Amino acid sequence: MLQWALDALLGLGLLWLAWCALMSPNLLKAIVLFVAFGLLMALAWVRLDAPDIALAEAAIGAGLTGALLLAALARLRFAYADEETVGSPAQEEAKVRFPQWLPAVPLLLVVAGLGYVVLSLPPYATGLSTEVTANLESSGVSNPVTAVLLNFRGYDTLLELVVLLVALLGVWSLDGLALGRETAPGPVLDTLSRFLTPVFILVAAYLLWVGAHAPGGAFQAGSVLGAAGVLLLLAGWRFRAGLTELPLRLVLVAGPGAFVIVALVTMLMEGQLLEYSPEQASILILFLETTATFSIGATLAALFFGGRPQDDKEHT
Amino acid sequence: MIPSDYLSVALLIAGAIFFLAGTLGLLRFPDVYTRLHALTKADNVGLGLIVMGLVVQAESWAAVGKLLLIWVLVLLAGASVAHLVARGALQRGIRLWKR
């Protein structure tokens, strides 16, 4: 009963926070509430026995998305502040184009319909869990989620790393505003970033290693690395000139690149794309996860940075 | 329940009370500086008590280490963020509250 009350409270809290985040008249409040919503989502994932997702949600869904949103809002408010009314509170107010109730009516029908459908599903269904359990032995890892991500459905993960790369290519091709240095970081942030960076790296390495048999893995580790990058960028650290060219791009491509090469090699050796022999599976997965961790971390930090670093040197 | 469980419960409840106090301060105090004060001080102690309560239950030293690490990291983050928020507020020219 107590458990049920907790879940109900959590569910209502999620809905309430989402509503407040979406309807808040102040954009800053909306984003902060959205981050809080993300953290509550992480709790919901824990309640649903999905610790892997809880970690990913807390780091990426709430943390990095929140950082991206806040950085965008800051740029929206300050970078264009001299241009008339941009970013003024009046413009940010939740403007509504037509009567608010108009879309609400069909959407209530959608809620009712989808709710009915969800409730009509049978209370018990094994999905693919029996297949996963039966083949876990030969997958090379004992965490079933990692097994699905890196082995059974590794092809999806390959394409997912490509999505991340495509987003960065898009951001760079748009000539996004690079993160400026509006204010000096100050001694506290500076010291904090110096102290925390090794801790972040340690945590990332731990998450990467533990992902084989417990919650964790490349995405969680990569997002922790990305968070370290965000902190360093905020503290005023910048890519050293010379490293922004090919070396940086090599790190960004390492994850999907290694994946494609492994895909090719396994196909030549075993006959099917990404087919690992059971003996080599765990070492291959560790290799793929390590390269992916570096790429994910670098890509997320670069997405936060925005513009292409040292863009003017690119055409020489 | 064995004695260590009672200790845990006591520590957890004490921690929760500190959190409650901190949250009340956040809601009731008049300006950003006093709110920060209430929030960070009370929450740091509250989290410390909760961590202690869980340490009592820990089954291995590794778990104890992780719990303490969490506390240290939150202390660091809380203190730094409080400082940054206060500094930002000062730079924006927000005055200290006076009765």
Added chain:
Amino acid sequence: MGTVITKIPWGVLLILLPLMGGMACFLWPRIAKILGLVLTFVGVLSVVGLGWQIMSNGVYHHAVGGWGAPLGINLYADGLSLLMLAITALVGFGISVYSSGYFERQHSTRFWPLWLLVLAALNALFLSNDIFNLYVTLEVMGLAAVALAALTGSRDALSGAMRYLLANLLGSLSYLFGVALLYHGFGSVDITTLAVQVKGSPTTWAALGLIGAGLVLKTALFPLHFWLPPAHASAPAPVSALLSALVVKASFYILLRLWLEIFGPLGGDVDTLFGVLGAVAVLWGSLQALRQTRLKLLVAYSTVAQIGYLFLAFPLAMSAGVMAWNAAVYLALSHALAKAAMFLATGNMLRFGGHDRIADLDRVVQRLPLTATAFALAGVSIMGLPPSGGFIGKWLLLEVALAQGQWGLVVIIVLGGLLAAGYVFKVLGQAFTQAAVMHESRAVPASMEWAALLLAFGAILLGFLATPVLSLVGIGSPFGAHEVMP
């Protein structure tokens, strides 16, 4: 038979080569152009190789990871996938040749990696047999397409791309919700497995609605076409060609595939709805195209109309099956070639005159004879005049509509053709006259003119290849086994 060439897994290479190429272009921008050209050409060869394998051994299967469905992801290619891959390779090669002359240096380094990744996503999409994997390929394709549409950074391009991105994301989420319901209702994301499992139930209906709505939004069927004209009209010419010719076809392909395998037997009323929306799209898109004063917007609205034609096949297929689907596929293929040619030709005129105002086109026929020919030939196929691919497609559709006594659809098909003739001649008419004001003109590289012309020739040539193409579609009988090929 049995040589090395027949053993190469061409299907997998179609995905991996452009993927690696995209990354290599990102790493070494200097070689991007030459690498892009080589890889798109190798893409054409790979499709030929895959086609050879499929024709001699039947449908192509590849169990990624060696697991096989339902645990793993299966790649699958039958005649339908093969034709989509083939048209992607051909149009893709044309776009590459054109782009090698089109882009300035700075845009060139940005274009090639994204373009090769879109190509990889398209090939992966046409080969996939897994509805969640399709979601991921849709996202790779969608995000890269948005980035390409915004490439020029102009105000129109940015707002077009933003609208496009929001529509894309909404469509993807709706699709993903449908995938979630199908998985939890029937325990698989493999299309072949689902085809056996799925029965009429509230879950299926909701999944049909969500997936259908998401894909219709991505395919830009009226009234969800609002994002298409601004995005397609403000992108650089090769990107417009890519978006109109291939990217909208990709979501249409998924819809068609899922309809054939999973939803077909259930979707009676939805079929009719698709038909009605398609008919409105034909009329609305054509009328809007006729109203435009800017060439690129005219061509973009023409895409809205031509997409409408594809959906006319759904109500007709209820009783005519194979014939109606053949018509839809034929229309999709010839539209891909013709519309790519048209956008590329438009790009030439735009570069030549520095503007795309239809009224000031200034004797394009004399100055750019190849481009004007390309536009005219593409126009023949869009109008559906013989001999052209568009004619065969519309003829097949008309035949089915007549046989079923669907007089409304017959009128729509004919009327759409007449309206298309209206907007094509509106452009061509101006091409012969001298503009009132002289403009500075800029040279157009031969590669750009020839790329447009050859694609337009392709659209015409498709009019002579009905028998072999239709027999190719039949491999693996995607439209049902028991019916006889025409």
Added chain:
Amino acid sequence: MSTVFLYALVGVVLFSLGLYALIVHAHLLRKILAINVMGSGVFLVLVALAKRTGEDTPDPVPHAMVITGIVVAVSATALALTLMLKLTAETGNAELPEDSRE
């Protein structure tokens, strides 16, 4: 009603709330937030229903799908935010211009 369906229903409502906000709001940052909330709703449905195995361990396949989905969501958000900033720099307004052509 079990927790499984409780969370699944919350997911359905989140999806619809996000959709509502996406339609109603003009500001692009709010539209991007709305898309993210919609995504969370879909993810919640996927994972909540995975708990119906009747055993202690839920079905891991939807879990892996959601991790993929979260990464896709953050990629799309980053691209959308950059696009929004560029558009604002160009038009001076973080909203989509009313389309005069439609």
